Amino acid sequence: MSRPRAPRGHRPKTLAEVASFLGAAPPPGQPGPGDGPVVTGLHHDSRRVGPGDLWLALPGAGRHGAGFAPAALARGAVAAVSDRPCPGLTTLLVSDPRARAGPLADWLYDHPSAELDVIGVTGTNGKTSTTHLLHAGAAAAAAGALGAGGRPAGLLSGVVTRGPGVDRPAVLTTAEAADLQRDLAVFRDAGVATAALEVSSHALALHRVDGTRFRAAVFTNLAADHLDLHRDMDGYFEAKARLFEPGRCALAVVSVDDRWGHRLARRVADDGRVPLVTTSARGQPADWTATRVEATATGTRFRLRGPTADRAVHLRLLGAHQADNALSALAALAATGADLDAAVLGVERLALVPGRMEVVDAGQPFLALVDFAHNAHGVERALAHLRTLTAGRLHVVVGQRGGRDPGKPGPLGAAVGRLADVVVVTDEGAHDQDPALLRALVAAGARSGGRAVVREVPDRADAFAAAVAGARPGDVVVVLGRGAGREMTTGTRTDGFDDRVALRAALVAARGPVLRPASAASATARRRPAAPRPGSGPPP
Template sequence: MPHPRAVPEVLAFLRDLEPSVRLVAGAAGRAGAMAGVVGGVTLDSGAVRPGDLFAGLPGGHCHGAAYAGAAARAGAGAGVMLSDRASPELPCIVVPDPRRVLGPLAAWLHGHPSRALAVHGVTGTNGKTSTTHLIAAGLAAAGRRTGLASTLEVRAPDLGRPAERTTAEAPDLQAFLAGCRAAGATDVALEVSSHGIALDRVTGVRFRTAVFTNLSPDHLDLHGDLDGYYAAKAALFTPERCELAVVGVDDAFGRRLARTTRCPVVTVSGEGGAADWRARDVRATVTGTAFRLTGPGVDREVSLALLGPHQASNALAAVAALVSTGLDVDDVLAGIGTFPALPGRLERVDAGQPYLALVDFAHNTGGHRRLLPFLRSLTAGRLVVVMGATGQRDPGKRAALGRCVAERADVVVVTDESPHGDDPAMLRRAVADGARAVRGAQVVECADRAEAIAVAVAETGPGDVVVVVGRGADQTLVTGGDVRWFDDRVALRAAVLDREDAGDVPACG
């Protein structure tokens, strides 16, 4: 639980961070506002409790300060609001950039939980989730009590739940870390998105290690361009935030980060390049991945249950992070070597069919460039891919996605993938146009996702590979204001079984 603080204490703390902080008392009057006590922080006006500080932040669609009245009626009337604008309905602590101070404030109220934990953060374009879970597996095998927060789940010792976003908002993240501390955790493995860094969700967290996996175009709707995207990632790797940087140097951005960060650096190369830790002789098959791991005083043969040569890079980063902080390499490898496949990450769907069917989360060009050559290596036949593009994201990547996949697949089935507020037909057309720009590409457009998966399965023959990409283990499709349940793995299994029972499925349309 947070440590309640009087409003004057909160103001003094915030003024150390931002001298321009001021209190606008509103109807409560200054004496009434200053007499308040802050017992917690929330961004959700419907979740406030008496004495909470309600953070009314600017957002993509509306400003949180518009919900000050709802927060007051829900029980925050004895508390205050933190925002960049005042409201007559709640006393307000006004600060120019409320996000910048929200994380440190939440950390302070919770007694700075990350200082009592070894927090291992993982960022990068691809491989974040797998590396985060591999770190957690290595920690557990080494006897550490471990919390975990990733795209897939949030787990404190003896407690788990699905994740709502890759990196939680600052008050929720600090509450999670405090819960881990209270449960006796020693370590936390934390997936860190570029949104989590740029929107200050991890500000106030002290990292024992921070891992950089790789960087390729993604999320440019938020960051503007690739340099802005890199800058967001690189902001995690400062001495004020992390004690040790573990940097993958198989791309130019990783090499740049390793040269420029002021943190102590350990470098890793999943391609056997010049680095402190290297993966060599990587062998990836349909049953798992093996490689030779070398590092300072370490030379081991490693076998993973995970599919894809890229998992050697992820495992290498996890080992380097943990062994560099003093854990025994054989303990760590025992956990990593027995770690099972993650849901929706090259997850096989096997109903006895004579071809390989999988679901994967790959949703950007970097992910496809890692995934599809591996799948191509598994077959002398055809590679069939079901794909789409999520709406209200970087429009510049849609055609590039289609082109990237068509260059590496034999058949591309383009379908809807959570259009949100965008026109689904426009999204499909952009992806399909990119795919059709590849000479000789076989492209099918099919709006209904279940039907598209069935069409792809119908195109798949003995010895072929069919993969549904983009969503992984996600179980919702969002179209406008409509949210419906949909699981690619369930739909793929149904299509495989239907084909086995009834023969080929008619073409889409």
């Protein structure tokens, strides 16, 4: 496993200084804080440790990191930080190493987020798209204000980490604390001005963003998801609300289009210590609004209104929900002082958010897409838009990843069953659960949701082939659930699987001489949109 790029702009710390910062017992034989081994970096993955690094041995769900101490030692770790001794390594003992990781990494790398405008995005749906829109707008605003040589922007999303000298796929929605602070330090050293950061509820609950200073924090929405970790919606909300606490966040940008956004906005306003900006794309009173939203086969248009704007915005991204996401991004950028006209141009130029309403075109005479929608709320938003583009039948491939809250598969299937004509239920990576049971739960939900034809095809590639084989001109085929994910795990086995690649392969295999090559956009543009089926409108 290759080591990520290391920051160079911070002062190395001695191991004795690290112990003093942590309040841990000093390493044996160290004469003072200024002497002894020098620590230059911090890692939680023993495979990425190098000479001069401190290693975080964290407790895990299955086993403790301390079991990997020999690997960290062999790769040159100076010492370990853990809640238990690590064989062969000097160990700085702390009671909760995960909670200490963020502040430690922030201090070790000389507080990188203090020198960046970090804008965090949290919520259930729309986080990734909003983060990419923020990045596009920030980059354009910097270039517009300072010319082509302006300070660059950084992106840390659930899909990719990207900035000067950094471009790699994301492993987690929000990186572990040591990785996050290292990336922010690399951005700082490269002169980045603004970093857009996707913040999951797991990251907030598990302390991954502790130590990060947010110039602004954005809330998109809240819907049932991740209740395996948070137990109930109130617990889920409280995890999200941590991002907007005084001392962590300097500005709150909150969509008030659902009751959770209203609740968060009231809390922030009542506290009074964090300035509040509200947004709405659903007709609620707010500081910034998106009106006259029009979603077509080629993009999304809306009217942006706010304290400093009243103008049209034309997105290349598909789906009415992208107006919500762009609104949040532009409001945050405007509130943090960006040039709004340049930021609008940036979001208008963004052609793709990987795995989010991503068109897969192999010359077929129908529209085929991959989308990350993986809960009932997200599915309703995605399929409501696709119904308006469907002159024929809407074919949906859907599954349920294992290791999620047990109440999720039924409502997910029901949402698909209400809006689709044909549902193909397949495996999505069962992890340690029974894949047949997961399929059965989703299929039962789909059958309860409407009159859709429902079938089960366990193998995911075979399911794509089945959906494509049944599609005709004027139809739409969409694969839901994994988006831009590149791996799928069942039991102890993890295989590479990219829905976009696999769907393209199915389309190519099905293509014959009777299919006239046509781009997906032109194919849909030639159709007269059908009226949505009952219940296919936007969620309340």
